[in-house]
Amino acid sequence: MTFEELEQIAAETRENREKSPRELNVCVAAGCLSLHSDAVKKSLEEEVKRTGATCRVRGTGCMGLCSLGPLVASEPSGQLYKSVAAADAAEIVKNLEGAPVPRLLCSREQPFFQRQNLIVLENSGRIDPEKIEEYIAADGYRALVHALTEVNPNEIVQEVSKSGLRGRGGAGYPTGLKWGTVSKTAGTTKYVICNADEGDPGAFMDRSVLESDPHRVLEGMAIAAYAVGATRGYIYVRAEYPLAVKRFGTAIREARRLGFLGSQICNTKFNFDMEVRIGGGAFVCGEETALIASIEGRRGAPRPRPPYPAQAGLWDMPTLINNVETFANIPSIVRRGGDWYASIGTKKSKGTKVFALTGKVRNVGLIEVPMGTTLRQIIYEIGGGGPEGHKFKAVQTGGPSGGCIPEQFLDLSVDYESLRELGSIMGSGGMIVMDDSACMVNVAHYFMEFCMSESCGKCIPCRSGTAQMFELLTRMTLGTATARDLELLEELCDMVSSTSLCGLGQSAPNPVLSTLRYFRDEYIEHINEKRCRAGVCECGSTVGVTA
């Protein structure tokens, strides 16, 4: 494949699209699908056929504003229709030429769309994720061809280092540094793994990227493989994401067909191929050594590091393991340069971050903002604030490894360091807004139950510690705890975080610690007054089911 051939495919695809200038793009990613957008698509297709309108109906990826789904975009006018039902098809098709249907109109001028800066999600909702030609027409695979034919692997690593990109799985390790280590480590075979085991409850960024623009991730992985000298790749996807598995499988087959995977890619000496591995529903497999054990067909138990996977990973070979979003940033960085990427974001956190904004906000969905955007901008401008009649209480980031951030810190900019200072973490990007209907003790209890059940059982601090903390928190939610139980809980938090083997145990106390730090009075109320101000815990009787 050469630039000329790429250009030819792109031109043909554009030409084809221009044959029918009108388009109705229906979101067929998970959010809208669960609101039956497939039925909407079908009925639009039938209506177009019936009326003979010159219009193409396409299935595309996520358009972001999932809470108003199913979303349909009408091109070229750019009008966006919200909450479309199959029965609306006739009206939409009838009004293709004239004025839009006001009843269904969803403004693109609102801050939800205007405030975003799309890099990872630039094609999301604009291309058909199952057609490689559409990705190519949107400048896809240019970065890979450029990397393979015009620069050497080392220059790619340098470009990624220059971009300042940090791991988007949550820990924020500099990506360029990791790539450099793998490329320098000697090994007969090297591997590239994409971590798509998005286990944090309340997070669906990776799912959406894989469902909406899978080739972007695939291209990022291929570039990474070239940069570090790997020949084989794996993408480890959760079994809970069947659509993502299917679309990525299609992407692999299509990429093979056009020669972006296989041997002698772009007539160079570079060989690379990959396969999908399906997870088994174990949260711990998001930890890199556990994930590697799982790909090897074993139970997902982590092992001590070092050696890091970069030195001895899959089958003890040097292995590069990055998150979906990290790989998804790579094509843009290679195409537009590290300096361009580094110009976005804050001093230490570069680029953009995708967040799954959910919970008690009006605009629920997927957003991408520059690092350094404040929580207030995200929740109130993009998210549109909480529902009427309730008061904002906290925003939870980082899933079971993160924490709850209270109102007084809403003006803080979102980056790796400032979130850590607050006792939370960036995490993979789940952002759950809670209002006064949520009880912080109950939330801590919920996450501890999660960590207790998901502990793999290998190391004692995590296995027993989470169970003991869960028991103490249960007592608090039941209103049977004493002041001594609170002391004990704090001691256990310290012990489990400092002595556990892997990230799961080390961060399991975070939800407790952060809620204790900012909402201690709620704990005290549960203990002294046997009272839950949110009315969630049934202090004194049975607790609401959380398992």
Add this chain to the structure above:
Amino acid sequence: MPLTSKKPPLPSEDKRWRIVNGTMRRHGYARDALIETLHTVQESFGFLDKVALRFVADSLRVPLSQAYGVATFYHFFTMKPPGEHVCLICMGTACYIKGAGALLNEAQAALGIQAGETTADAKASLMTARCIGSCSVAPAVVFDGETMGNVAGKNLREKLAGWRPA
């Protein structure tokens, strides 16, 4: 080198075993295909039993203990046959905040079973998930593989009642 390259015979005439065998063949009977193969078994049969575990372990030359360990470690695998219908309630944070706990209570009451169980008439199973990633339409419930968003107690009761006509 393995002591013998002989593969164990298929456990029965059931055609589904050939699908299972196909997955193993595609992976060259490599040991790391264990999880992939168990996924195929569960897809084909609905659950894993001892016969399946022994067959897969023997074919891939892994100890039965490892196959059992893997089958019981991962939540996705089940060793109990599911009911005719499966109701899976997402307990992810977004769903939880929006009342998934109450939905679970309703489902348990409606079916008379706890999460993870199947009704005595084998009509329905009730499951929970950590997070199915449909947070934007929380609370979400998956009925027989089809995700329903913004579920209210009423939707849930109607759906479950439809599965088990009185």
